[in-house]
Amino acid sequence: MHHYYAHSSDNPDKSEWQKLPDHLNNTAALAERFAAVFSAGQWGRLAGLLHDAGKATPRFTARLEGNSARVDHSTFGAQLARDRLGRLGVLLSYVVAGHHGGLPDGGGQEGKLHFRLKHAKMPPDVELLPDVDLRGDLLPPFKLPAERKAFSLAFFTRMIFSCLVDADFLDTEAFCAPEKARQRAPEADGDLFKHLQRSLAEFLADKARTAVPTPVNDLRRAILSQCRQKAGQPQGFFSLTVPTGGGKTFSSLAFALDHAVVHGLRRVIYAIPFTSIIEQNAREFKAALGSDYVLEHHCNYKESDDPEESAYNRRRGLASENWDAPLVVTTNVQFFESLFSNKSSRCRKLHNIAGSVIVLDEAQAIPTDYLEPCLAALRELVERYGCSVVLCTATQPALDDGSLRMALPRVQEIVDDPQGLYQNLRRTQVHLIGKVSDKDLAARVDAERQVLCIVSTKKQARTLFEKVRQSGEEGTFHLSTNMYPIHRRRILEEIRTRLREKKACRLVATSLVEAGVDLDFPVVYRAMAGLDSIAQAAGRCNREGRLPEKGKVFVFEAENPPRMPWIRRCASRAAETLRALPEADPLGLEAMHRYFELLYDVEDPDKKQIMDLLNPKQLTGELILPFREAAQAFRFIEEDTVGVIVALDAEARELVHELRHTPYPRATLRKLQQYTVAVRSREFAALQGAGALEMVLRDFPLLCNDSAYSEDVGLCVDGSEVREPRELIL
Incomplete structure (x- = not known):
């Protein structure tokens, strides 16, 4: 038998090279352990043994020795899987063939799997695998659901793919980069979640001792108690319907940790639609549990400059590759797009979702265009991969509505009386005031000492802010995504300080302040939108229930309604709901349930036909599955935007200098996310035409004109206020 190798080292005599059988066996053992979590250990083992079988050729050895000839080392193992493992062996063919380039589409056209x-x-040489039993039929470890057999097979294939690529990466890393491998966090033991339980209990007890005794805080304690009592229920789908300000963040965490302990689960995953909520929740979770146990995975994550935290940042970077952490806080985009991805880098984490408690915070924010495939994926995770899902929201969507093709079955409500809880936590009175001009709206806002006004577009927010500011009163602020994240945080801190000190504070903002932003105004104005958005806006009014009377929420129709189809649809369904239920509380559970029924009934819950792609009515014997096509179709964020770096701070300037001179810009760009504003392509063109941009390394736009960015309103995206450019940042 010849000696074949998987990876080389600097030693030319091959004595320190990794032998191919060692790599195959190591990868197989890891993949088997990963897949065993969902009873598919044999599949993981075979994937590991077959994935690099094509390296058993003199030609690949020559490549390791320096020959530049291309070697297709993945198709050989894929052929063995198809030819010797029965009809379902082709599922392993997808996995093996795609373990570097991504899961391919099935089919007989050039480049596709078949x-x-x-x-x-x-x-010609197959002597490498003498001990591998490649005879007989592979069977899935579960009964296929009649209504979505193909979807379940595709989902299962993606999970096995995840096991393989993570195992392959880890064994390769252990050989090629042992120092990096040693920095990974050790595997958690069975008592970890009990330790986290105790940490959370102590943290919440300390908070309770220092909390001001109010009816709102009494209700928060009652909600927490109910969550802990219900955590022992059998696994499945749960809903936690708690009004904004009811303490659902820590109550849902307590439920998740207790549920994980009772059922022996492996991790808790928080999927959140807005980065503002992620950053806030992650800070609170780290304070309660300790930073080492919380993985914050999103594009706006800012690494600390504290040298003592560098080890944590390294571990975090490694854990973000495969979500090997007890508590993961991430975005809806990252969570759901990974579940439909075909790329190895995105799919690598999927097997670590199995055996988890998944908390979908603000569950109503799942885009309706992708609702059915998202619900189908959640059903797979609960029914076949040992997960529990908590739909955590103040405005529970009708995801169990039988009219939905993939409606969630048997959703258990955690709190005993959501309607009674809503009534007891009701701290605002909603007034519908009809159409209001910008001039009259500005006068209304200016007449209040402390007020928040939320409009649907950045253009109207800026226009209204300028009108309110004309009065000359101090304490008038503007917030929109035309301001980079750190700038927004500075403004928010100033606003919170003025609110605490009872100073004048008038804020005009877009919807970015509606979720996860801890603000407490006595009066809120909200442009007509979906009822869930109006409820979120109301959550910024009398949040702590300290006013002698209920806070005032005024809902108005804008003088110039937004043109964005999604906002118009939501506002239309809200208006239809209020017409149908004229006596109902606009934010009550009856109106909210009716609103979501209308929204889901009218809109296409699978606009890109993902389910038709992955779950065709007739699945051929060749099991042709379009992994790549489905991944390209499943994109939550399709808007054509470009990130513009705004380097006005000393730290941002240093990062830009670093970007100019580093051969590896990815890490620096991640840090610069905190100083980046996303603009649409036409706005980008206007800034370019005004000479306000410099392209760093030809790819990364940097604002090079101070006058194009205002401390009051952020980036002036139309280019009309741009003056002569300042000196470029070097």
Whole structure:
């Protein structure tokens, strides 16, 4: 038998090279352990043994020795899986063939899996696998659901793919970068969640001792108690319907940790639609549990400059690759797009979702265009991969409505009386005031000492802010995504300080302040929108219930309604709901349930036909599945935007200097997210035309004109206020 190798080292005599059988066996053992969590250990083991079998050729050894000839080392193992493991062996063919380039589409056209399997040449040497039983039929570890057999097979294939690529990465890293491998956090033991339980209990007890005795705080304690009492229920789907300000963040965490302990689960995953909520929740979770146990995974994560935290930042970076952490706080985009991805980097984490408690915070924010595939994926995770899902929201959407093709089955409500809880936590009175001009709206806002006004577009927010500011009163602020994240945080801190000190404070903002932003105004104005958005706006009014009377929420129709189809649809369904239920509380559970029924009934819950792609009515014997096509179609964020770096601070300037001179810009760009404003392509063109941008390294736009950015309103995206550019940042 020849000696074949998987990876080389600097030693040319091959004595320190990794032998191919060692890599295959190591990868197989890891993949088997990962897949065993969902009873598919045999599948993981075979994937590991087959994935690099095509390296058992003199030609690949020559490549390791320096020959530049291309070697297709993945199709050989894919062919073995198809030819020797029965009809479902082709599922392993997808996994093995795609373990570097991503899961391919099935089919006989050039470049697709079945074309590759038919036309690739088999290496003559198969003596490498004498002990591998490649006879007999592979079977899935579960009964396939009649209504979505193909979808379940595709989902299962993606999970096995995850096991393989993570195992392959880890064993390769252990050989090629042992120092990096040693920095990974050790595997958690069975008592970890009990430790986290105790930490959270102590943290919440300290908070309770220092909390001001109010009816709102009494209700928060009652909600927490109910969550802990219900955590022992059997696994499945749960809803936690708690009005804004009811303490659902820590109550849901307590439920998740207790539920994990009772059922022996492996991690808790928080999927959140807004980065503002992620950053706030992650800070609170780290304060309660300790930073080492919380993985914050999103594009706006800012690494600390404290040298003592550098080890944590390294571990966090490694854990974000495969979500190997007890508590993961991430975005809806990252969570759901990974579940439908075909890329190895995105799918690598998927097997670590199995055996988890998944908390979908603000569950109503799942885009209706992708609702059915998202619900189908959640059903797979609960029914076949040992997960529990908590739909955590103040405005529970009708995700169990039988009219939805993939409606969630048997959703258990955690709190005993959501309607009674809503009544007891009701701290505002909603007034519908009809159409209001910008001039009259500005006068209304200016007449209040402390007031928040939320409008639907950045253009109207800026226009209204300018009108309110004309009065000359201090304490008038503006917030929108035309301001980079750190700038927004500075403004928010100033606003909170003025509110605490009872100073004048008038804020005009877009919807970015509606969720996860801890503000407490006595009066709120909200442009007509979806009822869930209006409820979120109301959550910024009398939040702590300290006013002698209920806070005032005024809902108005804008003088110039927004043109964005999604906002118009939501506002239309809200208006239809209020017409149908004229006596109902606009934010009550009856109106909210009716609103979501209308929204889901009218809109296409699978606009991109993802379910038709992955779950065709007739699945051919060749099991042709369009992994790549479905991944390209499943995109939550499709808006054509470009990130513009705004380097006005000393720290941002240093990062830009670093960006200019680093051969590896990715880490620096991640830090610069905190100083970046996303603009649409036409706005980008206006800034370019005004000479306000410099392209760093030809790819990364940097604002090079101070006059294009205002401390009051952020980036002036139309280019009309741009003057002569300042000196470029070097």
